[in-house]
Amino acid sequence: MRTTSLHSSDGATWTLSATAGPIDESIAGQTVPATVPGEVQRDLLTAGLIDDPFDGANEGVQAWIGYCDWQYRTSFEWSDNGAERHDLVADGLDTAATLTLNGTEVGRTQNQHRGYRFDIASLLVEGTNELVVDFRSPIEFAREQExxxxxxxxxxxHPFNAIRKVASNFGWDWGIDVSSSGILGSIGIESWSGVRIASVRPLTEIDGDTGILNAHVALEWASSLDAEVVVSVNGATESVSVTNGQADATVRLSAGSIDLWWPRGYGAQPLYDVTVTAGDAEWSSRIGFRTVALDTAPDAHGSPFSILVNGQLIGIRGANWIPDDAFVTRITRERYRSRITDAVEANMNLLRVWGGGMYESDDFYDACDELGVLVWQDFLFACAAYAEEDPLRSEIEAEARQNITRLSTHPSLALWNGCNENIWGYLEWDWRRQLGDKTWGEGYYLELLPALVAELAPGTPYSPGSPFSFTKWAHPNDPRNGTMHIWDVWNDKDYTVYGDYTPRFASEFGFQGPPAWSTLVGAVHDEPLDPYGDQMLVHQKAHQGNLKLERGLGEHLPQPQSIEQWHWATQLNQARAIRFGIEHFRSLWPLNTGSIVWQLNDDWPVISWAAVDYFGHRKPLWHALKHAYADRLLTIQPRDGVPVLVAHNDSSERWTATVSVSRQEISGAELGSQSIEIDVEPRGIVLLPLGNDIVTTTDASAQFVQASAAEVNPAFWYFVEDPELSLEPAASALDVTVEPFDGGATVTLRARSLVKDIVLQADRLHPQASVDHGLVTLAAGSSVTLTLTGDIDPSSIAGFPVLCSVNDLVAG
Structure with a gap:
């Protein structure tokens, strides 16, 4: 097969122009160079016709772009090589497009989430050919379909639910509304003869220590010849003969003795090369051998939500994933790898690809395969009712078939999920009254999608939605059953309310905080900088978001007196809220089998629920997740109003240790001590009482409890909230020693008295600087050494707002 790439990187020259709509007068009539793959705004920015869409209040200024029709045009040289078929192949046209070759319409598309193939042999000419791709305004197209x-x-x-396009591209409560158009994926001409391998589903089984591969091969034919389908894996080869016109073939073969693929923390991630040939056509990929099952069988407490890999119950420590850039063609393989590494280094083992985003590129799933990160993949339905009639239904089935097939190669893909919150929304968000007798998506979630998964990927479990209770008679967000979303905490209540819930599995919950300082001030230019400044609110998409940030401080922290304090206090409160929730959920193991925090990443510079901001800065929340998701967790939790020590061992080795527990004064004097021997089996948990001299205080404002053991993060317990603690100013409570080295510095911190939740805001020294860990609490006499990397001025490290702690907020 010969492929003629039409990518700009391969020499194709494209142009872009606006053809209809409220075209800005500075652009009307202009034709600009275009990059393919790419998006309209990126080309306009490169041409100097618009400013950075992410900057300031440009979102509103550039809203007209989404209301316009856009045309991409290219000319290319072609000569006939004698192949029997010549197909125009396009993956990722966003969204309603008409393709014209040499003045003749080739076809129309209306789904960003699938690829298209058109036979263009009769339209190609020797020499110069012209391809035109006309995009309808995504907003107007959505309105027309609605x-x-x-x-x-x-x-x-916007009525994003009427078309098949990334829903959050129209804006979300964390996302910019760019309503973009563009050629997002590969585009080119494939010339081939004989037989073509249209797709392969390499489904695996395990028989003892033997791997079985069932390769389901879809074929397309251009000639009357017969062929042989040959499949090879791990040194084994099998083949079957196929006759002309045969649409599919299945080859079953034993791969011999194999090693199982495991999620990180449970084993290794061996991957095996698979090759399939049919005639002159060849397909190759990698697979892993594993089994995945979902246990929702009723028990004495309701219905669990337990993910088992190779028969082993997996304690899920995860995060929700959104598209990593509002302009998705900027997401590179390296960016995927970096962000998934953020998840791994925060001790996560699962990412949930949320239903308002997209089926990510194979680069995402490849990285998850290699790093042992399970993937929960939503079908792309989120927070809306969806029509079940054509033309939408046909597009949905086509995209589901294509993506289930494509992603069947990835052992990391552990769950297909029907929708995000739509079943909950139908029952509780006044949808029934608004809908009347209209369809709303139930047939997709309960019939079409599970049938497709059973047909195409029978080894992968399916869930109708998140949240979902897996019983006909329960509310979908019932904490006793299945998966649960907890959003009343962020919207209405104090974060300690997490402690009132006993969810079987928390698949969404979150708390907001601003991005890194350099990210915030790089995009927001209000003078003076203020939480309620005009540009600040452009970069805060949640309803009353900054009011909720302030209200959420509650009694936990004092109200900020400056923008620097606001930034630090709200970042810290976000980290504390989520750590509080996760440690509570993990203390319920195995009643609770996992949590998936909202969210890992951002798609632009914004105040949001993310742990890692758009430019890759790890917020204090990230450090909180690293602590709370550690394999071995020590935490002190209330039980019947009394604090107890919880030791959760989510590792494969038995955990025996001596836990030293003390009640001490902020100044360091020990008032009571207790030595506790723990012996926790692998994947086990123990709850142990604390002595009266530990849990009884004589001066709540001046005392606290610390529990420490070797090689784990210590646990702390306080008798009052921070504003009541008699903390010393950080300047007098903390000794700071800085030792520069080429490319960074080590920073050693030693406490003279209690210093809570220390974070070094590395980006304040340089936007690309980073620090290895943070959110560290030091009791008197203890120390920690941080490693800074980047082009920094070591003399700028000491003091707030670079070196931040609770002490800076409470004690000035």
Whole structure:
């Protein structure tokens, strides 16, 4: 097969122009160079016709772009090589496109989430050919489809639920509204003869220590010849003969003795090369041998949500994933790897690809395969009712078939999920009254999608939605059953309310905080900088978001007196809220089998629920997740109003240790001590009482409890909230020693008295600087050494707001 790439990187020259709509007068009539793959705004920015869409208040200034039609045009040289078929292949046209070759319409598309193939042999000419791709305004197209299908409820201002496009591209409560158009994926001409391998589903089984591969091969034919399908893996080869016109073939073969693929923390991630040939066509990929099962069988407490890999119950420590850039063609293989490494280094073992985003590129799943990160993949339905009639239904089935098939190669893909919150929304968000007798998506979640998964990927479990209770008679967000989303904490209540819940599995919960300082001030230019400044609110998409940030401080921290304090206090409160929730959930093991925090990443510079901001800065929340998701967790939790020591061992080795527990004064004097021997089996948990001299205080404002053991993070317990603690100013409580080295510095901190939640905001020294760990609490006499990397001025390290702690907020 010969492929003629039409990518800009391979020499194709494209142009872009606006053809209809409220075209800005500075652009009207202009034709600009275009990059393919790419998006309209990126080309306009490169041409100097718009400013950075992420900067300041440019989102509103550039809103007209989404209301316009856009045309991509290219000319290319072609000569006939004698192949029997010549196909125009396009993956990722965003979204409603008409393709014209040499003045003749080739076809139309209306789904960003699938690829298209058109036979263009009769339209190609020797020499110069011209391809034109006309995109309808995504907003106007969505409105047209909504008028055709009928209006249905949605949480956002554009009818994203009427078309198949990344929902959050129209804006979300953390995302910019760019409403973009573009050629997002590969595009080119494939010339081939004989037989073509259309797709392969390399499904695996395990028989003892033997791996079995069932390769389901879809074929397309251009000639009357017969062929042989040959499959090879791990040194084994099998083949079957196929006759002309045969649409598919299945080859079953034993791969011999294999090593199982495991999620990180449970074993290794061996991957095996698979090669499939049919005639002259060849397909190759990698697979892993593992089994995945979902246990939701009723028990004495309701219905669990337990993910088992190779028969082993996995304690899920995860995060929700959104598209990593609002302009998705900027997401590189390296960026995927970096962000998934953020998850791994925060001790996560699962990422949930959320239903308002996209089926990510294979680069994402490849990295998860290699790093042992399980993937929970939503089908792309989020926070809205969806019509079940054509033309939408046909597109949904086509995209589901294509993506289930494509992703079947990845051992990391552990769960397909029907939708995000739509079943909950139908029952509780006034949708039933608005919908009347209209369809709303139930048939997708309960019939079509599970049938497709059973047909195409029978070894992968399916869940109808998140949240979901897996019983006909329970509310979908019932904490006793299945998966649960907890959003009343962020919206209405103090974060300690997490402690009132006993979810079987918390698949969404979150708390907001601003991005790193350099990220915030790089995009927000209000003078003076203020939480309620005009540009600041452009970069805060949640309803009353900054008010909720302030309200969420509650009694935990004092109200900030400066923008620097606001930034630090709200970042810290975000970290504390989520750590509080996760440690509580983990203390319920195995009643609770996992948590998936909202969210790991951002798609632009914004105040959000993310742990890692758009530019890759690890917020204090990231450090909180690293602590709370550690394999071995010490935490002090209330039980019947009394604090107890919890030791959770989510590792494969038995945990025996001596835990030293003390009640001490902030100044360091020990008032009571207790030595506790723990012996926790692998994947086990123990709850142990604390002595009366530990849990009884004589001066709540001046005393605290610390529990420490070798090689784990210590646990702390306080008798009052921080504003009541008699903390010393950080300047007098903390000795700081800085030792520069080429490319960074080590920073050693030694406490003279209690210093809580220390974070070195490395990006304040340089936007690309980083620090190895943070959110460290030091009792009197203890110390920690941080390693800074980047182009920094070591003399700038001491003091707030570079070196931050609770002490800076409480004691000035």
């Amino acid at each position: 008028a055709l299908l009928g209006e249905r409820p949605t949480v956002m201002h």
